[in-house]
Amino acid sequence: MKVARFYAPGDIRIEQAPEPEAGPGELKLRVRNCSTCGTDLKIMRHGHHHIDPPRVIGHEIAGEVVAVGEGAQGFAPGDRVQVIAAIPCGECGYCKRGRQTVCPNQRSMGYHYDGGFAEYLTVPERVLRVDGVNVLPEGLDFADASVAEPLACVLNGQELAGVGRGDVVVIVGSGPIGCLHTRLARARGAAAVYLVELNGQRLEQAAGLVRPDAVINAAETDPVAEVLRLTDGIGADVVITAAASGEAQEQALRMAARRGRISFFGGLPQDSPIIDCDSNAVHYRELTIVGANGSTPEHNRRALRLIASGEVPVHDLITHRLPLDGVLDAIHTVSTGAAIKVTIEQ
Numbered sequence: 001m002k003v004a005r006f007y008a009p010g011d012i013r014i015e016q017a018p019e020p021e022a023g024p025g026e027l028k029l030r031v032r033n034c035s036t037c038g039t040d041l042k043i044m045r046h047g048h049h050h051i052d053p054p055r056v057i058g059h060e061i062a063g064e065v066v067a068v069g070e071g072a073q074g075f076a077p078g079d080r081v082q083v084i085a086a087i088p089c090g091e092c093g094y095c096k097r098g099r100q101t102v103c104p105n106q107r108s109m110g111y112h113y114d115g116g117f118a119e120y121l122t123v124p125e126r127v128l129r130v131d132g133v134n135v136l137p138e139g140l141d142f143a144d145a146s147v148a149e150p151l152a153c154v155l156n157g158q159e160l161a162g163v164g165r166g167d168v169v170v171i172v173g174s175g176p177i178g179c180l181h182t183r184l185a186r187a188r189g190a191a192a193v194y195l196v197e198l199n200g201q202r203l204e205q206a207a208g209l210v211r212p213d214a215v216i217n218a219a220e221t222d223p224v225a226e227v228l229r230l231t232d233g234i235g236a237d238v239v240i241t242a243a244a245s246g247e248a249q250e251q252a253l254r255m256a257a258r259r260g261r262i263s264f265f266g267g268l269p270q271d272s273p274i275i276d277c278d279s280n281a282v283h284y285r286e287l288t289i290v291g292a293n294g295s296t297p298e299h300n301r302r303a304l305r306l307i308a309s310g311e312v313p314v315h316d317l318i319t320h321r322l323p324l325d326g327v328l329d330a331i332h333t334v335s336t337g338a339a340i341k342v343t344i345e346q
Contacts, residue, residue, distance in 0.1 A: 003115035006053045007046045012057070014325055017118070022069035025125030027133065029063035029081070032142035034116030035318070036060070036330045037150060037342040038175065038244075044331050050111040057112035058117035058344070059085035059329075062136070062145035063237060066120070072128055072141055075135075082145045082304060083116075083123055084132035084152075085109050099295040100130075101156060117327050132297045137308035143321070143343050144307050147180075147314040151307065152299035154180045154265075156190060157292035161238050161263040165189030170236040170255060172196040173217075173243030173266065174206035174343045179242050179317050181265070182210040187311045190238075194230060196223045197246075202337045209316055209340065213296040227255040228238040234258075240265050246275045253281060253289075261288045317341045 001019045006012050022028040036058075042048070043057055047209060051057075054140050065079040075081070087107045088100035095103050109115045123133055136145050140279055169185045171178045174197040182335060185193050195212035198202035198219045207215045216226045235257035243250045244266045252262045268275075281287065295303075306312040320342040322330045330342045 001118040002324055003056045003114075003119070004042060004058070004324065006047075006051060006057045007053050009045055012044060012328060012331070014327065017056075018234050019124040020114075022067045022072070024070045024255075025072050025128060026069040027065055027072055027075055027123040027128065028069075029061075029083070029121050029123060030066050030344060031061060031063040031077045031116050031118055031121055033062045033146040033343050034058040034060055035143075035150075035335055035341055038177075038334060040331055043333050048111060050108065053085065055111070056114035056118050056121070057110045058115035059108060059145045060149045061085075061109060061116035062114070063121075063122070063150075070093060072125075075185065079144070080136040080145075082136060082300065083109060083132045083150050084127060084297050085296070087124075087127055087132060087261055087329050088118055088130055088296065090130045101294050107245040111121065112202040117324065119324065119346060120199070122301045126294050127253070132248075132300070133302055134297075134301050137304060140250040140304065140308045143318055143345060146343060147317070147341060148300055148307060149295070150177060151180050151184070151279055151291070151312060152295035153316065154184050155178075155299050155303055155306075156182070156295045157263050157265045159183055160290045160292055161240065161261045162188060163188050163238050164192045167208050168192045168194070168231055168257075169235040170194045170196060170225070170252075171212070172239065172241045172245070172248045172252065173187060174199075174203050175242065175337070176317060177265070178207050178242040179210045179340055180300040180312070180314070182212055183240055183248035183312045185238075185304070187306065194227060194236070199337050200262055206340060224251050224255045238263070242266050246272060249275050250277070253278060253287065256285075258285045260285070261290065263290050263292055267290045314341070318343050321345050
């Protein structure tokens with residue numbers, strides 16, 4: 001079969017590999033769609049400390065079951081499924097307390113196990129053990145289903161930040177994650193959603209699809225001043241930084257309202273993870289700062305339902321569709337910011 005394997009930064013190869021077989025407790029999938037994300041770009045450029053190459057990458061996976069290993073229960077050939085990316089152990093103290101996203105024993109598809117940039121893959125027994133394979137709702141296509149994984153992460157982030165009815169929400173970053181945050185905030189009852197972005201072309205493309213209540217080009221306008229102007233000096237109830245920017249995180253602290261909630265959704269580069277934080281502003285204005293790290297199997301199930309019901313549409317966010325041979329082109333397209341969501345489909 002054909003696969004896209006990561007060997008080293010700058011070295012991803014399209015090559016032939018033996019077709020895998022389903023072992024005990026495993027499933028064999030025919031991959032139909034595996035969508036790309038900014039993490040794939042980071043892996044291409046810098047590698048990843050959890051990847052021991054060579055490794056088939058790709059973690060936003062939807063496909064069709066073609067074989068069921070001995071002891072794997074609840075699935076049959078022909079089932080249309082979506083697979084989680086982050087795999088909690090299900091056994092540690094964090095998992096037992098419902099905190100699977102911070103499981104210290106977490107493993108990931110496309111990192112510790114071969115991922116979805118391949119014609120076939122085996123779903124490890126560990127994934128099935130934590131109920132991490134979800135049958136697609138009737139009528140949901142594979143491409144849309146592959147977006148459930150990033151939407152699940154967005155859902156985790158908004159739950160932690162308490163996004164709810166009547167909130168004014170600022171999303172910083174208009175890439176695919178920013179677009180999903182915008183749509184999910186609407187679905188959760190936000191009164192207004194403002195989208196902030198440095199790249200004017202990307203902002204225009206994203207805004208044309210997700211229709212925020214206001215767009216703020218941070219290259220032309222001070223985003224803090226503009227958010228305060230739009231809110232009559234009050235600030236936003238929730239600010240979500242869906243960008244790997246320390247400056248955006250610092251600005252989030254200044255544009256949040258009293259008792260505002262701030263989600264540091266996008267991680268910072270490892271060589272520059274420190275920001276300036278006015279601790280007194282946090283103290284006296286009773287601000288809440290939360291992180292957001294991945295998603296749980298249950299988040300993935302709920303994300304699929306949100307997509308299938310139309311509450312969070314994703315079909316129009318998939319702006320580019322390429323074959324498996326086009327993985328390098330897909331990652332390059334992600335790097336240019338010219339796309340919202342790029343999927344590899346077979």
